[in-house]
Amino acid sequence: MSTVEVLGKQLELDADGNLANPEDWNEEIAKELAKQEGIDELTERHWMVINFMRKEYQEKGDAPSIRKLTKQSGVDTKELYQLFPKGPAKKAARIAGLPKPKGCI
Amino acid sequence: MSDQIEKVSIIISKGSLEGVYPGLIMANGARMEGIEATLFFTFFGLDAVIDKRMDHLKVATVGNPAMHIPTMVGGLPGMAAVATAKMKSEMEKLDIPPVREFIEMIHDTGAEIYACKATVDMFHLKKEDFCPQVDDIITVGEFYEKSAGASIIFT
Numbered sequence: 272m273s274t275v276e277v278l279g280k281q282l283e284l285d286a287d288g289n290l291a292n293p294e295d296w297n298e299e300i301a302k303e304l305a306k307q308e309g310i311d312e313l314t315e316r317h318w319m320v321i322n323f324m325r326k327e328y329q330e331k332g333d334a335p336s337i338r339k340l341t342k343q344s345g346v347d348t349k350e351l352y353q354l355f356p357k358g359p360a361k362k363a364a365r366i367a368g369l370p371k372p373k374g375c376i
Numbered sequence: 377m378s379d380q381i382e383k384v385s386i387i388i389s390k391g392s393l394e395g396v397y398p399g400l401i402m403a404n405g406a407r408m409e410g411i412e413a414t415l416f417f418t419f420f421g422l423d424a425v426i427d428k429r430m431d432h433l434k435v436a437t438v439g440n441p442a443m444h445i446p447t448m449v450g451g452l453p454g455m456a457a458v459a460t461a462k463m464k465s466e467m468e469k470l471d472i473p474p475v476r477e478f479i480e481m482i483h484d485t486g487a488e489i490y491a492c493k494a495t496v497d498m499f500h501l502k503k504e505d506f507c508p509q510v511d512d513i514i515t516v517g518e519f520y521e522k523s524a525g526a527s528i529i530f531t
Contacts, residue, residue: 337408338471341481348484357410375405376471 277303287371289364293328296368304366310355313366317354320344324367334364336374383412383526385519390531391420391429392436393460393475397467399531400424400478407485414526415482416519417510418492422499425491427507430475435459476507483509488522490514 273288274281277300283291290296290304301321305313313321323344327335337360341348351359360372384406388399399415406413423429437443437450437459449455464474473481483489491506493515503513514522 336471337404337485338473338481341484348481352407352485358408360408361410374471375401376473 275307285370287365289370290368293325293368293370300368301366304368308355308362308366310362310366314354316346316350317363317366320346320351320354320359320363321367324363324369328367328369333374334360334367334369334372336360336372336376338376339374381406381411381527383414383523384529385414385416385523385526386529386531387416387418388421388424388531389419391423391433393433393463394435394440395531396421396424396433396475397472399529400475400482401472402529402531403487404478404482404485407482407487412526413482413485413487414522415487415489416492416514417490418495422491422495422501424475425479425489425506425510426501427505430479430507433460433475435463479507479509490519490522492516492519 273284275284276282282295282300285291302313305311305317310317320340323340324334327339335343337348337351340346340351340360340363346354355362364370364372384402386399386403388396390396403413403415417425423433434456437445437455438447440450443450443459445455472478479489488511489509491510491513493513496513503510
């Protein structure tokens, strides 16, 4: 299993390159993971999406995919693609320290 | 990296509910993976982007052996409506949106949506007959130009 060094700590990754243990995550780590995805600064709008994802994951056991984000996160599709270019659900899940969403939609 | 798909062009040529959704799901799925997507609607597939028709697409209950109902039964009045309602409710459970919402969402992801000029002329349609997400009416030649470097998927 591969690992990534974030803020001096070695964190385990799953096969998709997301954190293997969501409990390793904290907000400082999120900022570092975001930088690795090319997002230099996490704004309040980014955090709305990240926090919604973590809440959904805790309740349902799966990270939400794009339609659920569009309908329920308070951020619409267009803005999601601006905040997290090239695949918002996948990128936001990685930054949120969650496994890649399993949904197709 | 070069063997990764970076761009897809998806042609939707059928106007039944089950004919339209696979292409929409593949287009949205491509965008979710960060793949560029272009949608090209042709022949009866145009119904999915015609403003007056897109909310009323039906499942074909005749001529489809995988429906597992006899052809004559499938042809009874109301069968298409029943099968359509059933399929729509199953799709909603899976978070698959209705056609109009799906087209809006796909367009918002940055995918481009085009209607086929030959079909538009054949059916005597105009730009204003389409939903606002249709970017343009283009010829097959223009479709190939826009698809440069893309994998083309015909549905």
